[in-house]
Amino acid sequence: MKKMLFLGGTGFLGKNLLEAFVQAGEYECVVFDKQGFPAEAPAIFQEVPVCLGNFEDRDRLREVLQQHPAEVLVHLVSTTIPSSSNLDIALDIESNLVATVQLLDLARQYNIRKVVFLSSGGTVYGIPSSNPVSETAPTNPICSHGIVKLAAEKYLQLYRHLYGLEYLICRVSNPYGEYHHSPVQGLINVVLRRIVKGEEVVIWGDGSTIRDYIYVKDVADAIMKLVQNDAFNQVVNVGSGQGLSINQVLTLVQKELGSFPVRYERGRAFDVPALVLDCAKLRSLM
């Protein structure tokens, strides 16, 4: 059994990845996160050992890596989301970028060979000159979240160059699906939650913003196949490769659930007008 340590494993992507890897039966999975799974979480999560700790706490992380010398680290921690990241950039840099470098240093010290890094396909490219966007497109993020993800990618590549630590950088687009509990992030999840609660749906801009939505279990499958195929030392877009506008998503939801109230607010400066990932590389690696 390959030992895998999921940092930030109790979150949305974390739970879905963990479920896929545990179900595959070939991996010994351990979680590091600041909280454990709630009592009502599905049984599959109750069997996974959780090491509690703060990602920025280097000493605690050191203990966990000593105790669980995993072959692969899966780094899912993010203390910011795109919409909040511009409000306190110093915090974004320190809690994500500095902490990620600390993790890489520890990984190197404890002879961990591989790191899977969940990057942000929706923010690292900034405003693309055309869509779909391949991995070699220019990267000029318009939010700090994207800059920090991009800089973390560069440090992963640096540690590969200097110390041989292998990396798999997954630039995930906009995942939706099970275990998505954020009240503010993820259009499909937020819209459904508001409809269920009988609340008004609030859209930033006129609804023409185009995104690449992907079912989170497809993300988990893709990442598992990349790990199984040993597709390390690659930057890979992980998306559907298909663009939908916010209004198209709302129409699809309306078809299923009937009409609901929508309010359009002014667009936000950190929202890219259209972003669809070119996923040819992912297909070839799977």
Next chain:
Amino acid sequence: MKKMLFLGGTGFLGKNLLEAFVQAGEYECVVFDKQGFPAEAPAIFQEVPVCLGNFEDRDRLREVLQQHPAEVLVHLVSTTIPSSSNLDIALDIESNLVATVQLLDLARQYNIRKVVFLSSGGTVYGIPSSNPVSETAPTNPICSHGIVKLAAEKYLQLYRHLYGLEYLICRVSNPYGEYHHSPVQGLINVVLRRIVKGEEVVIWGDGSTIRDYIYVKDVADAIMKLVQNDAFNQVVNVGSGQGLSINQVLTLVQKELGSFPVRYERGRAFDVPALVLDCAKLRSLM
């Protein structure tokens, strides 16, 4: 008179830029740095007001920006050099990147309109697939210094996008010339210093490493012309566009000064084998 504030203005590039801008007679120049000019510095520097302070000290920087509401900031501060930056990456990120973001925040608060940023043409590109390297080439640094410079560039571009703060990013290659006092950085300076002192010249690698050397007064002229031509919101390579190997430089020095002892040491992982900047954009903007 346009008011210009030079952060890190007492250093190598700082002194040369300052000299050029003061001599031009159109600028009111002020320096912010952790130390002043030594008593033996040329007279031109003795007339420039120096505000003492640490670049990371936000409160001190705020006072200085209040006292000197410059039209243009010239950001020359760097607490690391390529060869040291991989040794303490957290320090590199905090003292350079976080401090730069603090500066941009203050610039925005005090209505400063323009920032000139001295980036690193020698490190932001990493190992280029071919030379010369244009500004649109991939950027995969192999030292933390380069990653931090690159991330700072991205934050400058973000502040332009979000708040309209104008930037001029100068990716300077390997400058040499007056006021270069570092005992460890800058091949030509270090070689000459060692010869003068009668010390052995130490070269990392076999001397085949190719760099783009540029006379520092040409850098100062170029940057002054870019500022005068209002060439903001650009990323510009500032180099000679010509490559010389270390051994070619040593041969040129030998022709002038006669032979001197050279010792070759093992190459370093963070040294790019060959890097020459494509300076067509600089020429067109000048």
